[in-house]
Amino acid sequence: MSTININGTTLYFEEIGEGPSILFIHGMAGYADVWNDQMQQLSSAFRCVAYDRRGHTRSAKTNGIPESVELHADDAAELIKQLHLDPVILVGSSGGARIAIDVLRRYPKLVRGAALSEPPVFALSPSLMADFMSQVKPAVEKALASDQPQTAVDAFFNIIDPDFWGRASDDRKRIYRANLTAMLADLQQPLYQLTTADLGKINRPCLVMYGSNSTAWFTEIAKIVADSIRDCRLVEITGAGHATYAARPVEFAAAVRNFSMSLPIDN
Numbered sequence: 001m002s003t004i005n006i007n008g009t010t011l012y013f014e015e016i017g018e019g020p021s022i023l024f025i026h027g028m029a030g031y032a033d034v035w036n037d038q039m040q041q042l043s044s045a046f047r048c049v050a051y052d053r054r055g056h057t058r059s060a061k062t063n064g065i066p067e068s069v070e071l072h073a074d075d076a077a078e079l080i081k082q083l084h085l086d087p088v089i090l091v092g093s094s095g096g097a098r099i100a101i102d103v104l105r106r107y108p109k110l111v112r113g114a115a116l117s118e119p120p121v122f123a124l125s126p127s128l129m130a131d132f133m134s135q136v137k138p139a140v141e142k143a144l145a146s147d148q149p150q151t152a153v154d155a156f157f158n159i160i161d162p163d164f165w166g167r168a169s170d171d172r173k174r175i176y177r178a179n180l181t182a183m184l185a186d187l188q189q190p191l192y193q194l195t196t197a198d199l200g201k202i203n204r205p206c207l208v209m210y211g212s213n214s215t216a217w218f219t220e221i222a223k224i225v226a227d228s229i230r231d232c233r234l235v236e237i238t239g240a241g242h243a244t245y246a247a248r249p250v251e252f253a254a255a256v257r258n259f260s261m262s263l264p265i266d267n
Contacts, residue, residue: 004082004083006078006079006082007054007071007075009054009061009062009075010060011052011075012032012051012057012058012059013083014032014051015047017042017043019045019047020046020089021046021047021085021086021089022047022048022089022091022256022260023050023088023089023091024048024049024051025051025090025093025096025099026053026093027092027094027097029056029176029179029180029183030053030056030093030096030179031056031057031058031179032050032052032057034093034172034246035048037245038091038252038253041257042256046089046260047085049079053072053096054071054075055179056179057175057178061181062185068190069189070106072102073103073107077107080110085110087112088110088112089115090103090111090113090116091256092117093118093243094118094218095119097118098120098192100114100119101114101199104202105202112263113206113207113259113260113263114204115207115255115260116207116222117209117210117244117245118211118219118242120218121192121221121225122221124194124196128220139155139158139159140152140156140184149180150177150178150180152184153173153176153177153179153180154177157176160217160218161242164243164246164247167246196228199228199229202229202230203230204231205231206231207232207235207255207256208223208225208226208234209234209235209255210223210235210237210244212240213239213241213247214240214242222234237252
């Protein structure tokens, strides 16, 4: 459990294990500990690092710097450099997978490969984005206007993955609710611009995962991403919703392990 100064902020991170490096990137309102189960399973063969993204839990706030996928990708790249993780295997869920895609695009030399679980790259499907926002926006706004604005986090997760939120411990829900400001910044940031042609330029092996019980908002985009990356395999996590790693931790870890073991030592 340590902190490191990166790009004008301080990031909290945790590390366990030895071997090829894996960097875990959490999604909306999350924090490093959501990866504890994965790190325990994979640390026998890999050096596993997870961190709180800027503005989340134990990492410093953004101090007025505009939120963007690119900003978080810059943080991840600098963390990789400072901790000497390169070439690293990226593992990201949801918004963390979207950040991993940007690292792949702009910092390919730092990366061996990436496991991407349901990246919400809505620029790939404006119709899916419109449907997503038509449900999420009013629910979040209604909660924000109440006398308990932190329940906007509950409103969000009850839409995107009610099973995940229903199973979350009271302590985990408390931490997620405390990240309300970060969640709103994520929702309000500029749309991350990405095309299938951009994905076709990625030159590192990738694994894309999606949950069999997840919604079309995420599963359809996952399939577009997988179809567009040249060297990519697509895996369905049976019985999982959007938070695949939480619903099926053993299956998720096995998919990441098998993918990682298949990667060449030198890209």
